[in-house]
């Protein structure tokens with residue numbers, strides 16, 4: 436089949452573009468090399484909708500960030516994704532930082548951001564009793580949401596509206612002839628008139644496949660700690676330090692996650708491997724040390740997990756730290772819509788990025804509204820969030836709701852079955868986890884993992900993996916391994 440538009444990369448931005456384009460009568464294909472959506476930066480970040488404070492005024496980043504964040508409440512409402520405005524505090528700990536706070540307030544006002552205020556020490560203490568600081572810039576526009584839930588919701592809604600989604604499909608060659616792009620993948624060949632490159636840390640390499648050179652992505656890893664839910668109430672808002680000038684980062688901050696944990700991080704470290712997701716002891720130690728400067732009573736015993744995400748930076752190590760988003764139709768390769776350097780605030784800007792891409796495509800393709808477009812995805816209320824009475828009624832109506840598979844996150848058998856039967860066809864332990872949170876709690880899957888594996892066995896004939904092809908969990912029965920061992924001695 437020939438497509439009007441092929442989008443490479445099913446992260447939040449790729450999926451937001453797919454959904455936006457599905458408002459029109461275009462044939463759209465969305466490809467990703469991974470077995471599920473949300474495997475890149477979109478499932479590995481802080482889940483913050485930034486209002487635009489700390490983004491240089493006048494940049495494309497600032498414009499799209501501000502426009503995107505204004506659309507976020509409706510975006511999340513339509514897609515059934517929890518969203519909560521909690522605001523942000525940038526906290527000064529030394530007198531010498533006060534001038535920077537004042538300058539940040541001025542810059543943010545220049546970008547048109549409202550709801551800003553400098554708090555003095557008593558006001559800061561009143562708002563955040565456990566936070567250490569002498570003053571803070573308060574910005575009320577920041578919100579939190581679940582980035583992987585949004586990514587999945589966008590993909591499901593795009594699919595509902597006619598977008599073809601192909602996972603486990605890695606683009607390895609691009610041929611441009613007769614005004615079309617032909618993409619060769621491990622999963623067939625596809626052709627399309629427009630090609631949208633939203634392949635994250637690989638975006639420069641994908642552009643090279645189409646003969647576009649001169650771009651380079653510098654991967655920059657961010658590590659985070661996740662703190663147990665038990666202590667969620669220690670902060671009410673996001674808490675940031677005053678950033679170090681020229682660092683390009685926001686500094687190690689504390690974020691109350693929408694599901695009740697506190698996230699501590701992320702660090703910023705240029706690395707060579709584009710998918711080197713390991714967490715490292717020295718960085719995690721540093722996060723703890725720096726977090727304690729803001730929140731002295733934080734205790735390491737309640738850290739339950741670490742994770743990393745990789746920023747796709749256009750600015751090289753050692754430069755000033757700022758590079759703008761690059762979003763354009765490549766002048767020399769018509770129809771190739773290139774998106775590079777979509778690092779933070781890429782999530783916050785996603786709705787506006789999608790609209791910009793639609794405008795670029797509409798210059799060459801006729802814009803006819805899809806009369807069947809349905810923006811709504813039914814929200815999935817988790818069992819854990821129901822009242823006792825509703826829980827009782829649900830168990831009565833559906834016995835599968837009465838069996839608890841994940842005790843920490845209170846996820847029922849019914850919810851795990853629904854996650855396994857997802858419309859995108861992703862079947863792995865991680866696909867289940869990102870859809871219903873089973874395994875994300877305090878014991879990190881210690882209790883529920885064998886149960887989830889059993890259920891996967893019941894519902895799928897495919898090999899059970901941790902996160903798609905190559906991530907094997909089982910290599911055979913113990914008896915067979917022992918037999919093999921006794922024969923070979925290895």
Ligand SMILES: Cc1cc2nc3c(=O)[nH]c(=O)nc-3n(C[C@H](O)[C@H](O)[C@H](O)COP(=O)(O)OP(=O)(O)OC[C@H]3O[C@@H](n4cnc5c(N)ncnc54)[C@H](O)[C@@H]3O)c2cc1C
Pocket residue numbers: 443444445446447448449450466467468469472473474475476477478479480481482483484485604605606607633634635636637641656657658701743744745746777778779780781782783784
């Ligand atoms: C630590 C960290 C914290 C962050 N915090 C925030 C925040 O709080 N707020 C915010 O607004 N932003 C934040 N960001 C930025 C945000 O996460 C990104 O801007 C956003 O997720 C980018 O989404 P994407 O869809 O462009 O890319 P990705 O999510 O990286 O998706 C790219 C996709 O392309 C696929 N792909 C690559 N090559 C190929 C190929 N050859 N063939 C097929 N598929 C391919 C990959 O598998 C991947 O799924 C953070 C980023 C990091 C790393």
